[in-house]
Amino acid sequence: MTALMGIDARLKLARLYLCTDARQEQGDLPDFLEAVLAGGVDLVQIRQKGMSRADELDVLALARRIAMPYQGLVVVNDSPAVAGEFRADVLHLGQDDEKPKRARRALHEWAKIGMSTHDPKQMRAAISDADVDYFCVGPVWQTPTKPDYTPAGLDLVRAAAEAAPPSDPGAKPWFAIGGIADDTVDHVIEAGARRVVVVRAICDAADPGAAARRLKDRLRQAWRDDPAMEAYSIRAVQG
Known part of the structure; x- marks a missing residue:
């Protein structure tokens, strides 16, 4: 079995983040x-409102064993x-x-x-918040999981890529989220994203x-096509 990487390295090398109930x-x-x-x-967030704490802890423990x-x-x-x-390794917060x-x-x-x-x-x-280790930008497109949010569009993805270039070892990792699927992932990649969060594209798939494999392969290719990301990957592994 490959030696377990630290949490920091795993986060930096993450490409595909899934939210599921x-x-x-x-x-x-x-x-x-x-x-x-x-x-x-690479990351699994269990997001189901209304679960009892005991049930949520059981589900999280199951996810950890499998992950x-x-x-x-x-x-x-x-x-x-x-x-x-x-004793979570990652906590995600909303505004x-x-x-x-x-x-x-x-x-x-x-x-x-x-x-x-x-x-x-x-x-x-x-x-700028020292207590935030990564962030998500979106929803890029309208999504039923966030019906009250106005889509941020690709301009926010471009702004994130400029403010926190994905290949900059000193920049925080970030993920584009909202309506990302097989037919839209290339658009966020072209806008500068190298990591994405998905929900329905995986959860509702036959x-x-x-x-998951199709999306991950596309993201892997985006990293391979960018020499700066290849260098970033090496630095992340080496710590």
Whole structure:
């Protein structure tokens, strides 16, 4: 088995980030997670409102067991309290959640915090916040998971690529999110993204593992096509 990389290296090398519910309707969460992680998902966020804390902790523990052989990271959504009890490696916060500095008090010392951003001002705030380790920009396109948000469009992706160039070892990793699928991923790549978050493109696919593999292959190719990203990858592995 390949030696386990540290959390920082795994985050920097991440390309494909999946948000999923607990698959209670389908009843296939273990098989689903195994398939998508084998297909190339690097981070898995379990995001299901209304679950009891006990059920959420059970689902997170399951995800961690399945993700570990793939060096995948499991992300807790919104709750520093759950993240602390779970000893989470990654906590993701929205603009209306607890502030990162306060949230960090619940986490172990190596844990990472992500932040959703929806406009240039929020993006710049995330970049300048020492307690934010990565950020997401979007939704790029309209999505039913965020029906109340006006799409940010590709301009926000371009702004992120300028403010935090993906190949800059000193820049925070960031992910484009919102409506990204097989037919749109090339647009965000062309706008400067090298990492994406997906939901329906994998969760609603007839073959989730194959859907993950297609997206991951496209992102891998984008990194290979960019000599600066190749150099970035080497530095990330070396620490």
